[in-house]
Amino acid sequence: MTRITLTVNGRKHVVEAEPRRLLADVLREDCGLTGVHIGCAHGACGCCTVHVDGSPRLSCLTFAVQMDGRAIRTVEDLGGTEATHPLQQAFRRNHALQCGYCTPGFLMALLPFVEAQVSAGQMPDDDEIREAMSGNICRCTGYQGIVEAVRETIGDALAAKTEAAQ
Amino acid sequence: MKAETPRQIGARVLRLEDPRLLSGRARYIDDIRPANCLHLKFVRAQVAHARLLDVDTSMLADLEPAVTVFTGKDIGKLSMKSHQDYPEMQYAEQPLLAQGRVRFVGEPIAAVLAEDAYLAEDAAEMVFADFDFLDPVTTMEQALDPAVQPLFDHWKNNTWVERQMKGGDLQAARAAAAHVIRRTYTNQRHTGVPMEGRGVVAEYDPGQRFLTVWSSTQMPHLVRTYIAEELGLPESRIRVIAPDVGGGFGVKGQVFGEEVLVAWCAIQTGRPVKWIEDRRENLMASIHARDHRHTLEAYVSAEGRLLGLKADITVDIGAYSTYPFSAAGESGMAAKVMPGPYDFQAYEATFRSLATNKCPNGTYRGVARPSAVFSQERLMDDIAREIGMDPIAFRLKNIIRTFPYRNVLGFSYDPGSYVESLEKTRELLAPDFARASATAGDPNRRIGVGIACFIEQTAHGTPDFTRRRVPIETGYIAARLEVMTDGHVLIDLGLQNHGQGLETTMAQVASDALGITPDRIYVRHGDTSAPYSVGTWGSRGGPLGGGAVHLAATEIAGKMRAIAAHLLQAPVGSVQLGDNKAFVSDQPDRFVDLAYVARSALRNVDRLPEGMAPGLAAEASVDGPKDGSYSNAVHAAVVDIDLRTGKLKLLRYVVVEDCGTILNPLVVDGQVRGGVVQGIGSALWEHFVYDAEGQPLTTSFADYLMPQAPEIPMIEVHHFETPTSLTPLGAKGLGEGGAIGPPAAIANAVTHALDIGVTGTPLTASVLWHLAKTAREGG
Numbered sequence: 001m002t003r004i005t006l007t008v009n010g011r012k013h014v015v016e017a018e019p020r021r022l023l024a025d026v027l028r029e030d031c032g033l034t035g036v037h038i039g040c041a042h043g044a045c046g047c048c049t050v051h052v053d054g055s056p057r058l059s060c061l062t063f064a065v066q067m068d069g070r071a072i073r074t075v076e077d078l079g080g081t082e083a084t085h086p087l088q089q090a091f092r093r094n095h096a097l098q099c100g101y102c103t104p105g106f107l108m109a110l111l112p113f114v115e116a117q118v119s120a121g122q123m124p125d126d127d128e129i130r131e132a133m134s135g136n137i138c139r140c141t142g143y144q145g146i147v148e149a150v151r152e153t154i155g156d157a158l159a160a161k162t163e164a165a166q
Numbered sequence: 167m168k169a170e171t172p173r174q175i176g177a178r179v180l181r182l183e184d185p186r187l188l189s190g191r192a193r194y195i196d197d198i199r200p201a202n203c204l205h206l207k208f209v210r211a212q213v214a215h216a217r218l219l220d221v222d223t224s225m226l227a228d229l230e231p232a233v234t235v236f237t238g239k240d241i242g243k244l245s246m247k248s249h250q251d252y253p254e255m256q257y258a259e260q261p262l263l264a265q266g267r268v269r270f271v272g273e274p275i276a277a278v279l280a281e282d283a284y285l286a287e288d289a290a291e292m293v294f295a296d297f298d299f300l301d302p303v304t305t306m307e308q309a310l311d312p313a314v315q316p317l318f319d320h321w322k323n324n325t326w327v328e329r330q331m332k333g334g335d336l337q338a339a340r341a342a343a344a345h346v347i348r349r350t351y352t353n354q355r356h357t358g359v360p361m362e363g364r365g366v367v368a369e370y371d372p373g374q375r376f377l378t379v380w381s382s383t384q385m386p387h388l389v390r391t392y393i394a395e396e397l398g399l400p401e402s403r404i405r406v407i408a409p410d411v412g413g414g415f416g417v418k419g420q421v422f423g424e425e426v427l428v429a430w431c432a433i434q435t436g437r438p439v440k441w442i443e444d445r446r447e448n449l450m451a452s453i454h455a456r457d458h459r460h461t462l463e464a465y466v467s468a469e470g471r472l473l474g475l476k477a478d479i480t481v482d483i484g485a486y487s488t489y490p491f492s493a494a495g496e497s498g499m500a501a502k503v504m505p506g507p508y509d510f511q512a513y514e515a516t517f518r519s520l521a522t523n524k525c526p527n528g529t530y531r532g533v534a535r536p537s538a539v540f541s542q543e544r545l546m547d548d549i550a551r552e553i554g555m556d557p558i559a560f561r562l563k564n565i566i567r568t569f570p571y572r573n574v575l576g577f578s579y580d581p582g583s584y585v586e587s588l589e590k591t592r593e594l595l596a597p598d599f600a601r602a603s604a605t606a607g608d609p610n611r612r613i614g615v616g617i618a619c620f621i622e623q624t625a626h627g628t629p630d631f632t633r634r635r636v637p638i639e640t641g642y643i644a645a646r647l648e649v650m651t652d653g654h655v656l657i658d659l660g661l662q663n664h665g666q667g668l669e670t671t672m673a674q675v676a677s678d679a680l681g682i683t684p685d686r687i688y689v690r691h692g693d694t695s696a697p698y699s700v701g702t703w704g705s706r707g708g709p710l711g712g713g714a715v716h717l718a719a720t721e722i723a724g725k726m727r728a729i730a731a732h733l734l735q736a737p738v739g740s741v742q743l744g745d746n747k748a749f750v751s752d753q754p755d756r757f758v759d760l761a762y763v764a765r766s767a768l769r770n771v772d773r774l775p776e777g778m779a780p781g782l783a784a785e786a787s788v789d790g791p792k793d794g795s796y797s798n799a800v801h802a803a804v805v806d807i808d809l810r811t812g813k814l815k816l817l818r819y820v821v822v823e824d825c826g827t828i829l830n831p832l833v834v835d836g837q838v839r840g841g842v843v844q845g846i847g848s849a850l851w852e853h854f855v856y857d858a859e860g861q862p863l864t865t866s867f868a869d870y871l872m873p874q875a876p877e878i879p880m881i882e883v884h885h886f887e888t889p890t891s892l893t894p895l896g897a898k899g900l901g902e903g904g905a906i907g908p909p910a911a912i913a914n915a916v917t918h919a920l921d922i923g924v925t926g927t928p929l930t931a932s933v934l935w936h937l938a939k940t941a942r943e944g945g
């Protein structure tokens with residue numbers, strides 16, 4: 001057993017973990033963050049994506065002990081119980097989810113992409129949006145609603161930026 | 167107050183279930199964590215076919231902390247049985263843990279229970295099975311070879327069942343034909359692959375003698391009945407709950423041996439038991455689907471009229487018969503639906519299901535129809551090519567135009583928009599046909615346009631299952647509605663929602679009848695606490711479940727109007743419901759809140775009319791019409807193929823569909839698009855490959871390739887709306903249709919692009935490379 005300290009969604013957690021224990025399991029079981037989903041446990045579906053120090057990372061391919069001292073963010077932290085984050089709201093408006101199992105992974109994988117586009121002030125084309133989600137599999141939606149949600153979120157943020165600048 | 171409140175049915179209502187799914191607050195099966203739970207890991211057969219001489223668990227004896235293990239020796243006669251009552255059908259059972267023989271890689275041999283999932287996996291690796299190898303049966307040819315030993319000792323060959331269906335005079339059709347066109351088409355083994363695998367948690371309370379089972383299933387009541395019968399428990403003391411389910415697609419529309427076994431283990435050990443399937447198990451041992459070969463022979467007149475069709479249908483069902491649709495279901499369904507949307511009155515089909523040493527074949531979105539429509543629609547194009555007609559013109563010449571239409575097997579089709587959909591597609595695709603012609607002589611690339619025109623029997627119910635003698639037996643869907651003292655509504659729905667948006671659409675339906683807004687309506691589902699129903703599958707939720715909710719809500723609305731009339735001192739006929747109020751039609755100021763009406767019905771019953779019984783609850787069920795109700799659609803694919811490499815790009819995908827009354831366009835379009843993209847996977851990539859030894863070669867997402875965003879175009883969806891008179895709301899089913907058309911549409915587009923008749927799927931990169939090479943060299 002190894003003792004590690006993780007900052008998860010802004011709170012410190014001290015966890016005793018076997019070296020082989022996956023970050024996904026520690027987040028789900030020790031921290032109670034069951035929005036982290038396992039779709040394959042071999043790095044191919046993106047369901048388990050979380051942020052480590054702000055970057056997306058597959059928690060099924062990460063041992064918890066590798067994360068000592070790191071800051072981790074999960075979907076639970078985005079917009080609370082009501083899912084108020086603009087990207088979550090855009091997912092809802094555009095029917096970007098059906099069963100919802102892949103959804104936390106998509107949100108966490110796409111959020112840094114959305115933020116980067118907004119801060120660079122650019123609107124990606126659909127091919128670029130699709131490329132940004134190429135590490136995630138959704139079996140329900142056929143991806144169209146997700147593409148539209150990303151486009152809409154970036155569009156709204158860019159419009160707000162322009163307005164603020166004027 | 168406005169006299170008309172906007173109707174919820176038909177409105178693009180955003181889904182009520184979304185916030186919990188988006189915020190990470192949904193509870194899927196792996197999120198169910200009873201205290202003191204044991205974790206179960208299956209030891210599964212590593213060989214396809216062998217006598218099982220011994221299972222050695224001695225290495226587990228001294229483990230610390232202790233583990234529990236069960237093998238086939240411990241379970242008595244517990245098994246899965248699924249037999250269709252056909253005289254020709256050979257009977258077989260699957261013991262919940264193998265006894266004496268294993269018949270596919272992945273068959274459960276032992277169950278190991280430990281304190282956590284990691285330890286269970288460690289311990290499972292210490293179980294050894296002693297096999298005496300037998301020759302595996304891995305191809306249809308081997309299964310049909312009389313010299314090959316049957317998979318079951320008491321069987322006479324490896325055919326589960328072989329039967330015929332026929333109608334009309336095929337001899338006469340053949341005699342009158344100017345053209346006889348014969349082709350063989352194949353559809354590969356693949357399946358639904360929901361992002362969440364299967365999983366079961368069971369807990370037994372010995373004091374109450376009550377068993378609670380959570381399972382990621384589409385059919386909780388059927389799971390309950392099977393467990394009760396198999397374990398000999400009273401059904402009143404079992405509750406099965408499907409929590410949030412991460413996709414099903416028909417894969418979770420069977421009762422699984424694992425569900426029964428986990429429940430049994432919880433009773434045996436006196437502790438909660440949890441099993442979560444991993445992806446490898448899911449790909450090799452949950453449910454496979456399709457795996458068809460069809461030989462079709464069409465008889466066509468000199469004028470291009472289809473006179474008759476002969477079909478020979480073979481399906482590789484694998485090692486066991488799944489419950490409740492059985493080993494006969496898939497091939498029988500293909501034979502039944504092969505006549506499709508075309509007008510001809512002579513048909514003869516022979517269908518057979520074969521036993522092989524592969525994962526059992528069960529239901530996946532579309533159930534046999536994607537394969538049948540592939541063959542039917544490839545054949546229509548091949549006939550058109552052979553007799554020199556335009557494929558759409560040929561279809562228009564043969565399409566059914568008058569309704570109700572009695573098809574060659576006696577099924578009655580309710581009205582649809584068959585002609586309109588074909589004509590609309592032709593109009594939408596005109597620029598693409600022009601683009602295709604422009605590339606016809608191009609040495610490097612070709613564009614092709616292909617369509618698939620089909621119907622789908624939906625909303626089928628008891629009459630259909632009785633006719634087919636399937637173990638499912640029945641098909642009604644029930645719902646119970648209850649208005650609470652505060653005017654909020656609880657719907658206990660006999661369906662299970664795994665992405666279809668039922669928490670929203672059913673609230674919309676109830677809202678229109680009750681005059682109560684959807685935000686006050688809570689839909690509870692996937693729980694045997696609801697009235698008995700067979701679950702969510704077969705494109706029946708909207709038409710039948712929606713119908714049941716509508717009927718129960720209408721009954722309650724009548725009572726609320728009577729109470730309100732009494733309270734308002736107005737005639738019942740003048741009372742309307744809307745906006746959470748009951749009001750007198752042309753006197754908007756005379757109203758009473760429905761919360762007050764509800765409180766009067768349940769608590770302040772002194773306010774009720776003389777002699778009225780208290781309560782505001784009702785239950786209703788709706789069964790499918792005799793022959794179901796037929797949705798129709800045309801799909802069109804436009805492909806661009808690089809002749810040098812065979813690389814295929816989907817330029818455009820168009821759907822024109824008609825599912826009757828649309829309950830919620832957001833949900834309908836989502837179901838269609840999701841289905842189409844699964845169908846694109848069927849057409850191009852997804853394939854369970856076995857080697858000659860019966861070893862599965864596709865047991866991870868690195869080998870089993872599903873559609874990912876970059877390869878998928880936008881899916882255009884257009885609607886016709888022909889409400890049916892056969893269901894309460896005019897709705898037909900639509901959940902499966904999207905997945906039915908793509909293999910045929912894409913294969914027809916490739917055929918058009920390369921001028922080579924495609925005969926099978928998947929059209930993988932290597933298949934396309936060969937086709938392109940042939941086209942290049944031929945052209």
Ligand code: FES
Binds near residue numbers: 040044045058060
């Ligand atoms: S669960 Fe981590 S990538 Fe699939």
Ligand code: FES
Binds near residue numbers: 412
């Ligand atoms: S919403 Fe079900 S897998 Fe994406």
